Amino acid sequence: MNNRKLAIMRLMDSRQKFTARELAERFDVSVRTIQRDLDALQALGFPLYTEVGVNGGYRVLPNRILPPLQLTQQEALGLFMMLEYLQQVPDFPHGSMRGHLAEQYFSTLPADVQDLIMRMREHITFVQYPGEHAEPLTTGILDAAVEKREIQFIYHARSGRKTVRVFPYGIYYEQGNWYMPAGKKDRVLLYRVDRMQRLVVMDSTDESVPSLKAWLDAKEDRESVEVVLHFTEFGARIAASDVLFKSVQGHEWRGLVPPEEFSFTARKLLSYGPEVKVISPPELKQQVRELLERSTSQYDRG
Template sequence: MQKSQRLIQMIMRINAKRSFTVKELADEFGLSTRTITRDLQELSELGVPVYSVQGRGGGYKLLQERLLPPISFTEHEAVAMFFACQTMDYFGSLPFGEGADAALHKFYHYLPADVREQIDRLKNRIMFWSPYRFMSAEVLQTLLHSIMVRSVVTIEYKSSSGVSERNIQPIGLYASSGYWYCPAYCFTREDMRQFRADRILSAELNGTIPCRAEISQKTLLDKPNKEGLEQTIIELELTKKGVWLLESNPRFRSFIQHNKDGSGTLTMGIAVQDMKFYVDLLWQWGDEVKIVGPAEAKAYMHQKIESMRLLYAL
């Protein structure tokens, strides 16, 4: 085996092990401990974050930030990765620290000159726009890390009722309209809750509270179970444009009934406690979407319209 191949395999082995001894590697590779020691020294000089542990039971360990072995990309794959990173340019904060920018720079820097020139022609001509919302990057990184290591997080959360301390077990992170959201099990409320990241004032891993195994199995694809809550039926009439608007929203798309003239209707069950949320959501579409029922939803919409009328009364 060539030395270069051996070093690449060694990077892969020590990435998987995290901690190891020279003798362990020597036995695996069938080499002397002296040769392995020289290889480790060379890897360290190349930037692989290996350090020795002194004392009884010592050996070598990797720093937390490990390096991946070389990965080959085709030009098309590299360009795809470049633009995938660019989709996050307009977010106010990201849970990846400086990793996304560093990865983007590497992909761009190592592309052939003619491909870089093609990408330069596309700058400011392709954008993945998202409304700018300011939030703490440190909070996002803590939430992301907690999901990766399966840890409870203690947060300070600001809601309409004030600031409270919560212990939560995050399920995931997702972005919508520039905001980051974190569905999580709240140990305080003993139920699933959704937290908006910009309202989280601080976040810290809390290893004193064990994670719940059933929560660790959940993903963002698991919808909250609201079968035990009181239900109601919301009915809508949609113009042609209303149909087009609601078809782009996964909450409504599968419930739309189309008319021959392009207009439509919608009937779907919702939890009573979510009624105001849905009316607030429908408000943005104005007269393209009309609430037919229930009466409580129509009354809440009338209340919103009257408040707006008073605000702009001459």
């Protein structure tokens, strides 16, 4: 397929209507050449249809098949590895098509590239440690967030099950779990998606609900306190692959943390055991100490 046909496909995919003469003028060729190009694209399965009459022209069917990618061999290998990785992420939004997409994409590759991929798969794997997701809810949540619609669900909280109605901002994936920040009255609450059940998308909408990106950007504007941590040699190696503490320099980590996130940070630090020490602030140090005391006290009772 030549570059002009590829350019025509991209142009037509904008869903605009073009006449053969407009396309001919755009690409500086004859109308007959453009008609041959369009006939060739239709023969390849590109879903063009013709509107006749004075205001007629060529359009692409709304439920169209997107044009194929034009990739180098290295790009093709990388894309297939990404598809393989995504299949390991639990409850990926609209993820029911991942296997089909990978299979369909694989079948379009040249035989030698297919053979190379098959050999590569013997030497690479992606290990995930997902939680036990009861229901695949991410697609529904994401669609509701895009449409700014309210959702209702059953949530398994520490205090037990409860019915929740909120406006979701979106979802993000971190260390094996999906998380959903959502607005409820004047507060923003964070829910783990694997603890949600019986999702219902409501009719009510709220155009003032921010996007996930806007919420994440706004989080940086909150009043924060500088936290200073000291890691052991082993702790620093672990922290280097931790999303929260990966900016550790030498054995020290410094960062700004909002006071309302001290509880989460303290629990995170507790997982490091003796490999980390809180230098400041005193409030965070006290929260870690209280968690340690509660952890050890259960053994004092026998």
